[in-house]
Amino acid sequence: MxxxxxxxxxxxxxxxxxxxxxxxxxxxxxxxxxxxxxxxxxxxxxxxxxxxxxxxxxxxxxxxxxxxxxxxxxxxxxxxxxxxxxxxxxxxxxxxxxxxxxxxxxxxxxxxxxxxxxxxxxxxxxxxxxxxxxxxxxxxxxxxxxxxxxxxxxxxxxxxxxxxxxxxxxxxxxxxxxxxxxxxxxxxxxxxxxxxxxxxxxxxxxxxxxxxxxxxxxxxxxxxxxxxxxxxxxxxxELRTSELSMPLKQSYQSSGLKEDKAKQHVDRLLTFMEEEKPYLDCNLTIEDLAKSLGISRHHLTEVINKYLKKNFYEFVNEFRLEKVKTLLLDKSKTHITLVGIAFEAGFNSKTTFNTLFRKETGLTPTAFRKQHTN
The missing domain is CATH 1.20.1070 (Rhopdopsin 7-helix transmembrane proteins)
Known part of the structure; x- marks a missing residue:
């Protein structure tokens, strides 16, 4: 054989x-x-x-x-x-x-x-x-x-x-x-x-x-x-067939979400993100966040897309990046590796973390820490 x-x-x-x-x-x-x-x-x-x-x-x-x-x-x-x-x-x-x-x-x-x-x-x-x-x-x-x-x-x-x-x-x-x-x-x-x-x-x-x-x-x-x-x-x-076939802008036209109500959702959302820090959960989904806020997933998506001009992925990871910056400049965290800091901030991938961080700051995490420490 x-x-x-x-x-x-x-x-x-x-x-x-x-x-x-x-x-x-x-x-x-x-x-x-x-x-x-x-x-x-x-x-x-x-x-x-x-x-x-x-x-x-x-x-x-x-x-x-x-x-x-x-x-x-x-x-x-x-x-x-x-x-x-x-x-x-x-x-x-x-x-x-x-x-x-x-x-x-x-x-x-x-x-x-x-x-x-x-x-x-x-x-x-x-x-x-x-x-x-x-x-x-x-x-x-x-x-x-x-x-x-x-x-x-x-x-x-x-x-x-x-x-x-x-x-x-x-x-x-x-x-x-x-x-x-x-x-x-x-x-x-x-x-x-x-x-x-x-x-x-x-x-x-x-x-x-x-x-x-x-x-x-x-x-x-x-x-x-x-x-x-x-x-x-x-x-x-729980992904719905309609979400795969209907463009977001078209689906928002029939959502029924009033502008004043949407602004209330924005305020509640940002406050919740700052105080409760749900982004630290690396497995956070739009469904999880919607349930925590008591808002429908469709309305929460509309608020983030239409009023904050971001998608959910960008929105959450901006908070994670800010948390990373804080941890990098924290002198009590100098013994923690960069990967450890990334995971502590809610990332679960070293590659994703490095890519997003460099896109946001124009620097590697190491260069960022060194520059600001000096």
Whole structure:
């Protein structure tokens, strides 16, 4: 057994084990059902690929048909994982069925036209009806393009959520979906290569690009998912669908918040921040602050955005930065490390702290302390 076969077998085995854990993982349970299904199917196809390489009664055509269906199933599964992870929907309902409608369509085509897809695959080295050959590639192109569509929609949802998250969280680490964006980009690259391979294969130039994807790409996908999906925290249970679809300015037009009432909320908010210092909680969310003030989350967001001209993330971290400055100049705190001071002020990431501090002051924390001490 060569090294590549060993890596593929280990990746497939890990994928099966991972899918089991994701199915039963309570945190992010609903979105994990979709990513677990994706991992399970990917691992299954990897095993089929190994059977082919070992000559265990699996033909090349069967592998191609399995990957052919995997491409279509992967798009909806990754899209649904994205949709449920960001909290756009909370419970699975029958509406997800429409995303997998192509599967019975393919089966129907096989029943009505038995000399189409499977015939072409199972008799690839023989003469076959030209229309069957064309039907195979037309169907494959349709499924590839539909998968590209799902990926584009997933990218859009993440992009919208990135903007929305700034009004939900005071620390972005738990809501950072860069790993999912990179996963979708990686899958998009594999899909593009497969599209090229399909086009060349139609011209009977077999470069076996899809085979290389199986050997190099899918194990990477499984290992990425293994680490990130298991460690991804819950983002926001109470995120409303309307918040993901309606621009903030448009939603404020119908909020019903009078200007005098809004100014009262501003005064209460600033007083509460100064006296109670809720920003010292590194996990503070807009929901937490709204409950503490007895204000609806929507109205509190409007007050911060419209009247203070900031998003929630900027608003809270300005208080944290001021607290850091105070601690840096406090002679009784000189024994505390910069990271310790950052955490004491409510930050939970050294990188975020350094970035925001330098943006605010134009200096590193060390340079700031030295300059003001001198």
């Amino acid at each position: 060569d090294f590549i076969v060993l890596v593929l077998n280990l990746a497939a085995a890990q994928g099966l084990l991972l899918s089991f854990f994701l199915y039963y993982k309570r945190k992010n349970h609903v979105p994990n059902l979709f990513i677990a299904s994706y991992t399970l199917i990917t691992s299954f196809v990897l095993f089929i690929f190994q059977f082919k390489d070992q000559g265990l009664y699996i033909s090349v055509e069967s592998i191609r048909y399995a990957t052919f269906l995997l491409i279509y199933i992967s798009g909806p599964l990754l899209y649904l994982y994205t949709k449920y992870l960001i909290g756009e929907k909370q419970q699975i309902d029958t509406s997800i069925i429409k995303h997998f409608a192509a599967i019975p369509v393919v089966i129907g085509i096989e029943m009505l036209f038995p000399n189409s897809v499977l015939y072409t695959l199972d008799h690839a080295d023989e003469l076959h009806p030209e229309d069957a050959f064309d039907q195979l590639y037309i169907l494959e192109y349709i499924l590839i393009l539909s998968t590209i569509g799902y990926l584009l929609i997933s990218f859009k949802k993440i992009w919208v959520f990135d903007g929305l998250a700034l009004n939900l969280f005071s620390n972005m680490e738990s809501a950072n979906l860069n790993w999912l964006r990179n996963l979708l980009l990686l899958f998009s690259a594999f899909l593009f290569i497969h599209l090229i391979d399909t086009s060349l294969d139609y011209l009977q130039w077999d470069l076996k690009l899809s085979s290389y994807i199986m050997k190099l790409g899918f194990p990477v996908l499984i290992y990425v998912i293994s680490y990130k999906a298991l460690t991804q925290p819950e983002i926001f249970k």
